[in-house]
Amino acid sequence: MKKLFLILCLAVQSAQVLANTQDHRVLREAVVDFVQRQTVALPGKVSFQVGEIDSRLTLLQCEKLEVFLPAGSQLVGNTSVGVRCLERHGWSVFVPVQIQISLDLLISVRQLPAGHILQAEDFSTQTIQIAQIGGMTDLRQVTGKVLRYSIGAGQVLREDMLRAPFSVMQGQTVQLILQGRSFNISSAGVALSNASEGQFVKVRNESGGVVGGLARANGGVEITP
DSSP states (O other): OHHHHHHHHHHHHHHHHHHTBOOHHHHHHHHHHHHHHHHTTSSSEEEEEEOOOOTTOOOBOOSOEEEEOOTTOOSSEEEEEEEEEOSTTOOEEEEEEEEEEEEEEEEESSOBOTTOBOOGGGEEEEEEEESSSOOOOOGGGTTTOEESSOBOTTOBOOGGGEEOOEEEOTTOEEEEEEEOSSOEEEEEEEESSOEETTOEEEEEETTSOEEEEEEOTTSOEEEOO
16 A cells, blocks of 8 residues: 555656656747748758757756857857746756758859959859858849959859959059038049048148048049048
8 A cells, every 4th residue: 555655656746747847849849930030031042950859858847938049159050059948947958950051152163363353254153052151142242343362163252252343543643532511622642552442541642741531433532521
């Protein structure tokens, strides 16, 4: 009789423990929802798989869950997503996630030298599964830009490879433009460095002084009073 009573007590205790234990399926569903919402706006084709949580991990049941991306992590490749409990007995757990993104990226069709002004015929499009965010997809954002350094054939084009063409060149005679509310003054000067449109550049004016302003697309330099 005592043995039966002990068994019943253990069964009741086990049921209470299970009732107070966080269901891992709820955590996985929260991660799935988080990843879907965070990747819906990404370009290309996105697929992902949420891994299993170690079945030996026992967590207290929680009604206030928060899903988050750990610092330094990206939603691409093999990564993890965190789930934390915001209640007094708070805990955190990290769930493995594998995210695959396929993009139509711009690929160089031949070796291109540094300083080359990119044209449409310099690139083809290739569908690639990426391991990290990056790579150019829109030819309109590339055409007319200048390569910072040489690239080989078959190389994926990235934004950090490019710069806008110089509108002002070092040693070039430029028009200095000083604009105010009720006046507009212009004079000549010599650029002391290269600059693309909108970049700051220093200019030596006709009197020998040095002034600075923003390079314009037409080769002028606008001085702010």
